[in-house]
Amino acid sequence: MSHRLTPRMWLTAFLGIARRETLRFVNQRGRFLAALVRPLVWLFIFAAGFRAVLGLSITPPYQTYVLYEVYVTPGLCAMIQLFNGMQSSLSMVHDRETGAMRTLLVSPFPRWFLLAAKLVAGVIVSIIQVYAFLAIAWFWDVQPPAIGYLAVLPALFLSGLMLGAMGLFLSSAIRQLENFAGVMNFVIFPMFFASSALYPLWRMNESSPLLHDICAANPFTHAVELIRFALYARFDLLSFLVVSGCLILFFAGAVIMYDPAKGLWARRKGGA
Amino acid sequence: MRAPPLCQMPQDALSIQHVSHSFGRFQALKDVSLTVPRGGFTALLGVNGAGKTTLFSLITRLYDNRSGRIEVAGHDLRRQPGAALARLGVVFQSRALDADLTVAQNLEYHAALHGIPRREARARSLEVLAQVELSDRLHARVSALSGGQQRRAEIARALIHRPEILLLDEPTVGLDVKSRAEVVALTRALVRGGVSALWATHILDEIRPEDGLVILHRGEVLACGNAGAIGGDDLTATFLRLTGEAA
Numbered sequence: 001m002s003h004r005l006t007p008r009m010w011l012t013a014f015l016g017i018a019r020r021e022t023l024r025f026v027n028q029r030g031r032f033l034a035a036l037v038r039p040l041v042w043l044f045i046f047a048a049g050f051r052a053v054l055g056l057s058i059t060p061p062y063q064t065y066v067l068y069e070v071y072v073t074p075g076l077c078a079m080i081q082l083f084n085g086m087q088s089s090l091s092m093v094h095d096r097e098t099g100a101m102r103t104l105l106v107s108p109f110p111r112w113f114l115l116a117a118k119l120v121a122g123v124i125v126s127i128i129q130v131y132a133f134l135a136i137a138w139f140w141d142v143q144p145p146a147i148g149y150l151a152v153l154p155a156l157f158l159s160g161l162m163l164g165a166m167g168l169f170l171s172s173a174i175r176q177l178e179n180f181a182g183v184m185n186f187v188i189f190p191m192f193f194a195s196s197a198l199y200p201l202w203r204m205n206e207s208s209p210l211l212h213d214i215c216a217a218n219p220f221t222h223a224v225e226l227i228r229f230a231l232y233a234r235f236d237l238l239s240f241l242v243v244s245g246c247l248i249l250f251f252a253g254a255v256i257m258y259d260p261a262k263g264l265w266a267r268r269k270g271g272a
Numbered sequence: 273m274r275a276p277p278l279c280q281m282p283q284d285a286l287s288i289q290h291v292s293h294s295f296g297r298f299q300a301l302k303d304v305s306l307t308v309p310r311g312g313f314t315a316l317l318g319v320n321g322a323g324k325t326t327l328f329s330l331i332t333r334l335y336d337n338r339s340g341r342i343e344v345a346g347h348d349l350r351r352q353p354g355a356a357l358a359r360l361g362v363v364f365q366s367r368a369l370d371a372d373l374t375v376a377q378n379l380e381y382h383a384a385l386h387g388i389p390r391r392e393a394r395a396r397s398l399e400v401l402a403q404v405e406l407s408d409r410l411h412a413r414v415s416a417l418s419g420g421q422q423r424r425a426e427i428a429r430a431l432i433h434r435p436e437i438l439l440l441d442e443p444t445v446g447l448d449v450k451s452r453a454e455v456v457a458l459t460r461a462l463v464r465g466g467v468s469a470l471w472a473t474h475i476l477d478e479i480r481p482e483d484g485l486v487i488l489h490r491g492e493v494l495a496c497g498n499a500g501a502i503g504g505d506d507l508t509a510t511f512l513r514l515t516g517e518a519a
Binding site: 005006008009010012013015016017019020023024027028098099100102103104105106107108109110114259 | 333336357360371
């Protein structure tokens with residue numbers, strides 16, 4: 001057997017990893033439902049309640065006053081991706097605990113490629129979830145322009161990669177599944193609430209300039225804004241740069257952490 | 273340069289030379305050297321904590337090998353990791369199959385991780401499942417298999433990319449007597465078919481006099497060579513004497 005990895009072999013490996021992620025997702029129907037129900041609850045209940053108390057002035061990319069449901073939808077799309085990224089992180093820790101991770105890591109393909117393939121496969125799953133959510137939201141009068149549904153695709157891909165890479169990075173540092181509750185409390189919730197997902201940043205500035213600055217520095221805010229602008233066929237350069245930069249940082253961190261020579265595993269017994 | 277190890281042989285499937293490994297201050301492996309000849313069954317014998325799993329983790333590159341040299345079928349693990357790993361089939365001590373997927377899906381996934389296209393993977397799945405006598409469980413979920421069947425499915429997974437050497441880390445742990453005998457017999461049949469095997473164990477009756485034997489204790493190789501020559505009439509007594517565990 002030749003040991004040279006041909007382009008076809010790389011593609012085969014990627015498709016194999018993507019297929020496994022999809023099969024796992026299909027097998028876990030509850031996960032799909034939860035991924036849909038969570039943002040829908042926010043849209044149907046939370047947004048309906050807040051609609052009455054939270055006035056929104058004209059905020060880019062919107063060119064007129066919009067309903068709170070419309071405003072909150074891009075944030076809920078990003079929330080789906082945030083939870084999906086964390087779910088991937090959880091599944092990496094689970095795979096590591098059960099030993100399934102070893103199967104992946106003893107592949108002859110370089111580790112960065114294996115991690116990237118797993119990341120991209122997870123993002124594809126999250127994009128399917130987002131489009132399912134947008135389809136339901138359409139019936140709830142959240143109707144961005146038709147071109148927006150296409151324009152948002154690359155934005156979702158990039159934001160999904162960034163949030164997935166963050167999950168990958170976190171998974172390398174989480175030793176046991178039990179520690180995942182800490183991730184929920186210290187990563188997911190602060191990231192989501194301290195962002196522009198639920199309220200515009202100018203609103204935040206009215207109540208606390210410090211909180212505004214924190215929200216403005218939050219990478220999740222930029223993922224939300226990237227999606228929000230793309231959904232209205234507009235491009236937000238700052239969000240694109242921040243999301244891209246964070247993607248590079250998180251992914252590089254994950255590759256280093258999963259490297260047998262450099263990462264934490266190099267100092268751990270039984271870490272794999 | 274140190275003297276070559278006791279059991280160095282030409283045409284080695286696996287060659288480990290002067291490998292050490294530490295976790296912080298704890299030295300798990302101390303200057304370990306051993307070889308697995310092509311087409312041979314070599315037992316890596318040691319009590320729990322001897323360093324067997326650490327050694328396997330180094331051979332499979334789960335841990336980085338910072339000292340000494342590991343070659344798989346002549347490929348240096350550090351300089352040619354892809355080529356070396358492509359020639360290794362690994363059965364880990366703990367379960368590595370996805371319990372939610374079927375046997376076929378697991379095998380196809382593993383084949384993909386070695387760049388084997390799906391159509392060929394399907395053909396190979398039938399082939400390796402016939403080898404491990406699990407053909408009738410192709411579409412069964414792994415969670416529905418018995419412990420012995422899961423072990424055999426693990427071996428099928430490790431064989432699907434046609435490796436030159438099989439690493440089996442205590443593959444009979446947790447199995448009943450019948451399943452244990454089946455897994456041992458299966459591995460020996462594979463070795464007769466030309467695969468080399470490094471079999472980590474702490475169970476002495478899994479070793480035959482004609483096997484290669486490496487006794488690992490507290491991270492050090494105490495003996496290396498032919499099991500019959502090392503153990504003589506009583507391998508148990510020899511093992512206990514060498515490891516200082518004799519009463």
